[in-house]
Every structure is written in structure tokens, then in C-alpha cells.
Amino acid sequence: MNNVNEKVHNMLCEVYTAEIGAIGIYMDQHTKCEDLGLKKLAEILENDAKDEMKHAEMLAERILFLGATVKNQKHALPEEKQFDVVEMLQLNADIEMKAIARLNEGITICFDEKDHGSRMLLEEILKSEEEHLTNLQTMVNNIKKYGDPYVVSQLM
Numbered sequence: 001m002n003n004v005n006e007k008v009h010n011m012l013c014e015v016y017t018a019e020i021g022a023i024g025i026y027m028d029q030h031t032k033c034e035d036l037g038l039k040k041l042a043e044i045l046e047n048d049a050k051d052e053m054k055h056a057e058m059l060a061e062r063i064l065f066l067g068a069t070v071k072n073q074k075h076a077l078p079e080e081k082q083f084d085v086v087e088m089l090q091l092n093a094d095i096e097m098k099a100i101a102r103l104n105e106g107i108t109i110c111f112d113e114k115d116h117g118s119r120m121l122l123e124e125i126l127k128s129e130e131e132h133l134t135n136l137q138t139m140v141n142n143i144k145k146y147g148d149p150y151v152v153s154q155l156m
Contacts (some may be wrong), residue, residue, distance in 0.1 A: 004068040008115045011106045012063050013071040015122070018102060019056040021076030022095050023049050028078030029088045033155075038085065041139075041155040048092070048132055055125045062121055085151065089140045096133035103129060 026049035033042035060070045076095070082088060103126040110119035142150045 004066050005113050005115060007109050008113050008118055009063065009066065009068045010071075011109050012059055012066075012118060013073065015099075015102055015106055015125070016056055016059040016063065016070060017073045017075045018095075018099060019052045019059065022052040022099070023056065025076060025078045025095065026052060026092070029082070029092070032083055033085070033088075036083070036085075038151070038155045041085065044135070045088075045092075051128055051132070055128065058121060058125070062118055066118075085155070086140060086143055089136050089143070093133060093136040093140065096129050096136060099129045100126065100133065 026045050030042050030045040030049060033039075033045060063070050079091075082091070103122050106122045107119050107126070110116065110122060139155075142154070
């Protein structure tokens, strides 16, 4: 396809860039949690990073299918000194909330521009991000409610 809709293209690249940032942040947290002995949490974060990688791949493939190029833009970077588990999970919940808002906006753009293939892709990614957010919020709430016993029994 050669008639690339600029609104859709820019939005897909924006979503792609955010996914690339999330991959780096989640992998950074994965290695830190692994080092802290939080094996289960490290595995959760690694799986979330892999999900984000799949999203980025699908977005890049869609952009190329539309006859456009993937714009590599500045993305979010991990915080080097972040080791507090609750802060990590809160940051990730914020990342997911922003992703959900971005995806909903993108779905509207795709609908308005009559690009239903891109809309359906974004809807698929949206479901995954909503699931990530629910899991993150549950972990944060349980840590706040049950403290160290929850961390030891569920995240180590």
C-alpha cells in the first residue's frame, strides 16, 4: 500500500516507541529482581517484556505492510537506581495506564480514518495491556495489604 495515512502512521510509530521503552524498563527490572532473589517477580517482568516485544514486532510489521517506515524515536529509559519493588510496580502500572490511553486514542484515529486492520491490531494489544495493568495493580495492593509475607510467598 502506498497511500499511507499520516495520522495512522504517526500514531502507530508512537505506540511502537512506547512499547520499545517498556521492553527496556521491564527487562531492567527483571534483572534487578532476579539479583534480589525475587525469582517469581523477575519471571513476571520478563514475560511482560516479551509481551511488549511481541506488540512492538506486530506494530512494526503493520507499519511496513502499510508501506511506511518505522520511525525510531526517543523512548523511555530504565531508572538505574530503582530497586524498590513497589516503586517498580507503580511505575509499570503508570506505563500501562498511559499505554491504554494511547491505544484507545489510536483505535479512535484508526476508526475515523477507516483503517480497520490497524484498529483491530491496537484492540488486540489493548486487551494485553489491560491484563498487565490488572496484574500490576493486584500485586501493588497485595504488597501494601500483606507486606513482606506476600512478597516472600508470591514473588520470591
